[in-house]
Amino acid sequence: MSSYYPTVPITGRPDVDLLDGDFYVDDPYTTYAWMRENEPVYWDGTNELWGVARYDDIVAIERDKHRFISSDKVKGGYRPNIPADPSIIGLDDPHHTVRRNLVSRRFTPRAAGTWEDHIRRVVVDLLDEVAATGRAEVVSQLASPLPAQMIGLLIGFPREMWPRLRDWSERTIALGGGPRYHDQAGIEAVFEFAGACSDLYATKRECPADDVMSIWAEAERAGIGEYPFGLDEVLSDCLLLLDGGAETTRTVLARTLVELTRRPDQFDLLRGGADLTVAVEEFIRFVTPIHNMCRGATEDPGIGGVTVEAGQQVLLMYSSANRDTAHFDDPEALDVTRHPNHHLAFGNGTHFCLGAALARLEIRVFFEEFLQRFAGVRLRPGTTPVEMPNAFVYGLREAHVLLDPA
Numbered sequence: 174m175s176s177y178y179p180t181v182p183i184t185g186r187p188d189v190d191l192l193d194g195d196f197y198v199d200d201p202y203t204t205y206a207w208m209r210e211n212e213p214v215y216w217d218g219t220n221e222l223w224g225v226a227r228y229d230d231i232v233a234i235e236r237d238k239h240r241f242i243s244s245d246k247v248k249g250g251y252r253p254n255i256p257a258d259p260s261i262i263g264l265d266d267p268h269h270t271v272r273r274n275l276v277s278r279r280f281t282p283r284a285a286g287t288w289e290d291h292i293r294r295v296v297v298d299l300l301d302e303v304a305a306t307g308r309a310e311v312v313s314q315l316a317s318p319l320p321a322q323m324i325g326l327l328i329g330f331p332r333e334m335w336p337r338l339r340d341w342s343e344r345t346i347a348l349g350g351g352p353r354y355h356d357q358a359g360i361e362a363v364f365e366f367a368g369a370c371s372d373l374y375a376t377k378r379e380c381p382a383d384d385v386m387s388i389w390a391e392a393e394r395a396g397i398g399e400y401p402f403g404l405d406e407v408l409s410d411c412l413l414l415l416d417g418g419a420e421t422t423r424t425v426l427a428r429t430l431v432e433l434t435r436r437p438d439q440f441d442l443l444r445g446g447a448d449l450t451v452a453v454e455e456f457i458r459f460v461t462p463i464h465n466m467c468r469g470a471t472e473d474p475g476i477g478g479v480t481v482e483a484g485q486q487v488l489l490m491y492s493s494a495n496r497d498t499a500h501f502d503d504p505e506a507l508d509v510t511r512h513p514n515h516h517l518a519f520g521n522g523t524h525f526c527l528g529a530a531l532a533r534l535e536i537r538v539f540f541e542e543f544l545q546r547f548a549g550v551r552l553r554p555g556t557t558p559v560e561m562p563n564a565f566v567y568g569l570r571e572a573h574v575l576l577d578p579a
Contacts, residue, residue, distance in 0.1 A: 231494050247484065
């Protein structure tokens with residue numbers, strides 16, 4: 174269970190730009206280890222924010238919802254140096270809970286489970302296509318279609334819309350890395366997606382159905398107490414569901430397949446009957462698809478021996494927390510039998526990922542079918558995975574594999 178990244182000792186304080194996408198591509202884990210040991214609350218002068226590296230400090234911040242907020246509209250809210258938007262994740266309690274509760278029952282484990290047969294049919298169709306050739310591009314052919322289809326159906330889009338939803342998610346997700354990632358393609362995708370959502374919203378107001386958009390349309394009609402709720406809030410939540418539901422699951426699926434090409438021993442354990450429910454948690458921990466989230470300090474709290482000033486942002490570095498030796502034995506290893514596995518890939522506290530149960534289900538079903546169909550997976554000779562450098566999501570642009578039939 175060796176680590177893919179070589180361990181290179183660090184001498185002296187590393188000067189790290191925590192919003193540089195290349196940092197996350199070029200072995201951030203050695204730097205994370207240095208931070209956890211030497212400077213667990215790290216001042217990033219380039220971006221004027223604090224990076225929080227230790228598991229326990231991140232949990233403490235996420236549970237302290239009065240001194241650390243997501244709704245700051247001055248320095249930045251839940252993303253670095255970006256004022257909070259009106260989406261659920263950009264709110265604080267009690268407003269956050271009111272908005273979240275509008276749709277939370279659609280994302281419970283029981284509700285997600287009603288989609289299992291549909292998910293399995295989608296996965297089987299995807300695997301049938303690549304089995305015919307014995308090769309696949311893991312992102313476009315295996316990892317991205319399923320979550321794009323599922324989040325589209327949940328929102329209320331027709332199934333045939335999923336290729337456009339996938340395109341919009343691929344272009345908008347990078348925007349969360351901070352202002353330097355706000356490119357023309359991403360901004361155009363936001364407006365295109367908003368237009369499609371506005372049209373769908375108008376349709377559901379007239380002809381409601383059993384989907385999330387219809388719930389929102391009814392909520393606007395009935396009101397949600399003292400809080401504003403209309404098209405602006407709906408569009409923000411649509412983008413949140415698109416990026417949170419489509420991109421993160423595809424990242425875990427794609428990167429796990431690549432990691433298994435490097436670790437045939439782990440693939441063999443899975444084929445030999447290792448508990449997939451346990452393995453899925455390890456896939457999610459090891460990949461950690463979202464590098465970080467932010468909070469804004471409302472006063473001058475102390476964290477890890479450091480005083481954070483009111484108005485400053487803290488960057489909660491989940492991909493560091495999930496390699497913290499205080500909570501994980503041999504954390505640099507992918508171990509599909511790791512248990513317990515209380516990772517922070519879905520966050521913690523009131524903002525725990527709304528779609529966690531659906532993501533777990535999609536990943537489990539995908540690998541159940543994949544392991545029945547294929548006896549091995551290898552990187553295609555002459556190819557290397559193409560990274561997507563970004564400070565928000567641990568994205569992968571493409572990776573080509575060969576598939577050995579079972």
